[in-house]
Amino acid sequence: MGRLAAMAFKNVFRNPRRSFTLGINYSIVALILTALLAFSRGAADNVSTSVVRASAGHVTISGQYAKDGRIYNGLLRAPEIEAIAAKTLGPKASVLPRYLMQSAVYYKGLSKRLSFTGIEPGLDTGLAGQMRFSGGSWAEWAGDPSGVALPKDVAQYFGLQVGDDVVVSTRTRFGAFNTGILKVRGVYSTDNYFMNGFVLTHLAFLRGLDLASDDSVTALYVYLSDPSGASAARERLSAAPASAGFEVSSPKDDTEAIAAVSAASVRYEADKEGRDRVMLKLSTIGEVLGIVRSIVAAVDGIGGLVAAVMLFVVAISIFINLRMSVNERLREIGTMRAIGLDSGAVTGLFVMEGVALALMFSLAGAIAGALACLAVGAWIPVPAGGSLAILLNSGRLALEPRLGDMLCIVLAIAAMAAAFSYFPARRGGRIRPVEALASTF
């Protein structure tokens, strides 16, 4: 067997032109598949990381509460829920409150409706590292309870500078209008797609603007030391608040998870049950990103289809090439059979030649694909405002070629080469020695 394998490797380039033609096909398929998987892995990881850094926890606690016959979005008794989460998940988990609402901003005759994000500056420091301030600073913003940090494009729209005051006016959750004045303490840009529109204020300011009580927030983001334990953490978290009188549920599907995480404060609805209660919805980051997984799976599916078509063309080439090769090497087959090689060994030799060729070129293609991905990811900038913005990490396409994926691709191509080599190889192996030696090509 070892000798046959060695012989097979020697025979790979016996007809260099034919081998290279077929081999390049293997390389191209491997390269495309490597790049495609690098893209989908990178996209999923990048979106997941960006979302977690900006607008969701590993477990996000959101929900609604009913009070005095009305249902409001958000959570009441937030400090209690925070305490329960901290006690249940231990000191390694952190719980960050957020307040989200929309409000119109007025400045010198211009107005625009913007989405506001209220955070606790002392706790929620993870955002600071993602913001590049072109005016003001995180410290200036964090030090002013009425401070606002604006995305650069919003500041440009209004012509705002650090130190300017803006009027905000909103219809609160109760229906009444309320207004406030914010001072611009920072103008920033960010590479995180999910932070792009953040108009950042202190949580207490936003809560006051919404006329909400001191124990209310829109959501609590729970961050774990091990993100892979989000589902288990959710299970543990589900039981604890329930015993404290909260109604706890999980989203029915990914769409509901996204809605639960992204819901801002809106006006109340009438409550049909007529009893005060706090309803918590616990969503894991996996559920929130379900739609991303679906998109990535669709991209992978399309890529897989393209690769399958290419592999089919390659398979036909393998078949034809090997038949030609068998015909060219009838005397050799006859000699091998005459000196004692059985039919299976001859078949195996030809199959191994096909597999060796596939292994060499697909490996080269996969390595070339990985290197190309690394080069594109490292050196080629992509405009942040374009349609690819969601896939960018620090202004570069997030591409993650992985060794495991490359090996799978190479092995899959080799297996396919073996399968499509087998039938022409078996035909060669079945030729009787006398017929083979008597034949001429």
Added chain:
Amino acid sequence: MNARTISALALAAALATSQGASLQAQQTASAAAKATDPKAASLVGGFEDKLDLGGIDVTDTFTLVQKKAGEADKVLRIQIYRRDAADTFTLLFQYPNSEKGKGYWRSGDDLYLYLPSTREFVYRNRKDDVGSTDVRADLFGKPNTLAQYWASLAGTAKVASWDCDVVRLDAKQLDVDFPVQKLYLRRSDGLPVKVESFSAGETLLRTSYYIEYKEIAKGKFIFTKLLAVDALENDQKTYLTNEGISTSRIADYTFSKAFLEEQSR
């Protein structure tokens, strides 16, 4: 509404704006008033009696012109059917064509917006702005101020040439649009000529000027010209005129969802 009418309204509004600033001292009302001053209640009750058209059916046509700096004027024409005795009204959009067929029907505290494009009724806040203008739907119905606000006296003022009592209203609950309002009630007849609407933080959001009223029955009035000025949006004003007023009886069927559906066909 022609250009001449708009100019006249604008002039009246400008006059009212310039002199409205002469609010005299006596700003005694507390920002957090939690009780109604009997004298203020009497003033509010007085004008509400005059504006309460209970027993009279009113059909009229409102024309709203919203002017905003840098934007084309927005014009709406609405047919109103009003029966205060049953606390109900129906609004039917007649212009522009894009809004035609749309309408509101209010019955008590329930307000429904009918959307002919989807043939559905949407439940709305009774204080909804009409067609995204500065005019609210409850403007067309029976007023019920004291059920929603604490009233207190806030001095006197001169609006245009009229001496007025100023009544401050503080919302009992935050489910009203404007938690604080100031009514300027003309001393000669007790009718409001100016209403300032404030946010919970007491920022002035909107000022409405009731420029003209018409007496449609003995001691019963309906406004015929109104100007609403948005205090936050630069130069955004909404002019409202009320024409074609009739007090003939309106068919009961008019105050129903079915009527709105029928009119949109």
